[in-house]
Amino acid sequence: MPWVIKYRPKKVDDVVNQEEAKSTVLTWIHSWLEGKRPTKKALLLYGPPGVGKTSLVESIASEYDLELLELNASDYRRTQDIRKTVAVASQKKPLFKKMIIILMDEVDGLSPRSDAGGIEELMKIIPNSINPIILTANDPWKDSLRPLREYVTMVQFKQLTTNQIIAVLQNICNKEKIQCDREALKFIAEKSLGDVRGAINDLEAVAEGYGRVTFNIVSLVVKPREKNIDLWRTLNSVFYAREFWQARKAVNTSEEDYETLMAWINDNIPAKYEDPEDVFRAWDSLARASIFLKRAKSGNWFLLPYIFDLIGPGVSFARKNGQVLRNRFSYPAKIKEMAQLKSVRENREGVARTIAKRIHASKRIVKSEVLPYLFLMMKYGDINRVSKLSSYYSFTEDQLRYLAGSRVKEIISSINREASNVKETKSAESSKHAAKKKRRSRSK
Ligand SMILES: Nc1ncnc2c1ncn2[C@@H]1O[C@H](COP(=O)(O)OP(=O)(O)O)[C@@H](O)[C@H]1O
Ligand SMILES: [Mg+2]
Incomplete structure (x- = not known):
């Protein structure tokens, strides 16, 4: 078990040097316990990472024998989630214990950009909660949290x-x-x-x-x-680690999300390890990591350190027989495919949108009744018509590639030729016009 978990404070006294914060939180909890609900139904514990915010709440719950309902960032990413989890929790009655404490850890993630309703939803929930709600954040002065600040009592944790x-x-x-x-x-x-x-x-x-x-x-x-932002460094440290901790640290400090990192390691295992048994053990470890990750995401975040160990050292020390091959790291097929799928989807949507607007039909109709013919036209039709059509709709180069495949170059050069013809005739016309004018003015 990682030491940060093993030596997590179990009693309030184990949380060192947050005396002020402790006394505020304890007084507040006591009034709940005595049945006198405080006017502010929520606390916001704030301060830098790793100073005991989560630990204090957990230790209070265990010392006072209260039920702790820990919600995690994934539980309140969207307004709907907040309704489903926080709102329900706020009205829940304890089954076996005296009281429920709701812990919303790291609410910094409540993002007004992706979801403006989240904070408002919380502001509706907090005043009516029958359970104490404790929020934590690193930076409570963020604009996104401003409206919330009136609904909570702020408690500072010191470095x-x-x-x-x-x-x-x-x-x-x-x-x-x-x-x-x-x-x-x-x-x-x-x-x-x-x-x-x-x-x-x-x-x-x-x-x-x-x-x-x-x-x-x-x-x-x-x-x-510091965070390790260089993916290659992370991969190198995993595949060439000589010590357990090197591999763990590489994963621990990586800026990549776990799924991306796992995709990279997954695809590179057979290229890096020569012995089939080594490959087997490494993949086995990643497979376990992926199962754990699913569990972690459904709320059991305490599993994360184990997941890091399976992704990092689990893969490094799977190699027992062969050596590490000197192949270059290759880009994972899965990520490549996803990127391609995404661009296909975007182009399809873009083309359909443009055409739908011009012909006053829905995108759905365009996709089912126009696109199939458009593909055929763009691939086999007369080049002059195709280029006229393309410039009429102002398709982008990506969209043209999507529609016409390898013919895209031919189409683009035809469009350019057309455009320079137009320019020439225009300038020819305008110079003719100017000459006429000159002649006229001279005859006057
Ligand atoms: N004030 C503290 N007293 C004792 N241990 C602490 C303290 N702050 C942090 N720790 C240790 O660091 C780990 C992480 O603390 P945590 O409460 O999760 O930090 P935060 O929630 O503030 O980011 C805990 O498991 C604990 O071992
Ligand atoms: Mg915490």
Whole structure:
């Protein structure tokens, strides 16, 4: 079990150095428990990542024996989802426990761009909730959250200092019975920029890779926390990893979403591994990751660290017999196909829209009754007519390629020829006209 999960605070006291936040939240929870519903039915816990926001809520639930209904970003991406999950949860009565706490983690994701109704929906739900609702966010000052701020009590979480983080790490070292130098812990804590989660992950990576945590190792291995945006670097680290933690970190810090990353790794396994048994083990690991990911997406996000391990180290250490082949990484077929499908769909829609507008018919009719003939015309029809038709509808080059296939070049050059003819005749006409005018004015 990853240490960030294993050493998650289980009691309120385990959450260190958020005393102010703790007392606000506890007072609020107590008044719920005493049956005096506070005027604000929701709290918004905010602060940088990895400072204990989620941990505090979880530890309160476990210490007070309350039911915790954890909702995740995927539960409230759209207004409909909010109605389905949050609204229902807000009216739910506890079955076995005294009370339900609703936790909406990381509401920063509530995006007004993709869905303006979401926030409004929440503003309707919160005042009427019969259960305490706790929201968390990294940045509560975002414009999208502004209207919400009146409906919640804001609770700030502070970034932990280096010394506080060292204390958390030291505690873990003691429990794991590993030798940890203070200088090393200090290095990790400083590099974590206040993110306890990140610091614990780094500590675990080093401890696991080297069995001890010394300044020499740590200063070589632990880099400032940054996202790895380079896909090739991620792939290299997975396929060429020598240590478990290298492969895990590669996946952990990748900017790509898990599905894309899995598609890349999936397609490159047979190109990189020569031994069939290695290939089998690697694919087996990815298959498990994909099953776990489905579960994670249905709300069990605590599975994510395991998924990372299956995608990264699971694939790296599947290789037991052969070596890594020096082939270049290839673009995954699945992503290529999807991109092509998408462009076909877009072109089809675009062409249908243009024609529908001109002939006053619906897009559906155009697709079923016009497009089949248009394809034939564009492919086999007389080139002059085809080019006239194309310029009449101003099809784009992509649309022409979609309609006429390999004939697209011929059509485009015909359109260009036509256009320059028109220009020439026009300019010829206008110069004739000018000459006439001149003559006329001279005769006057
Ligand atoms: N104040 C804290 N006290 C003790 N451990 C903490 C604290 N903040 C974070 N952690 C550790 O970091 C991990 C992530 O914390 P979490 O509560 O999920 O952070 P947040 O929700 O603020 O991003 C926890 O599992 C815990 O081990
Ligand atoms: Mg959190």
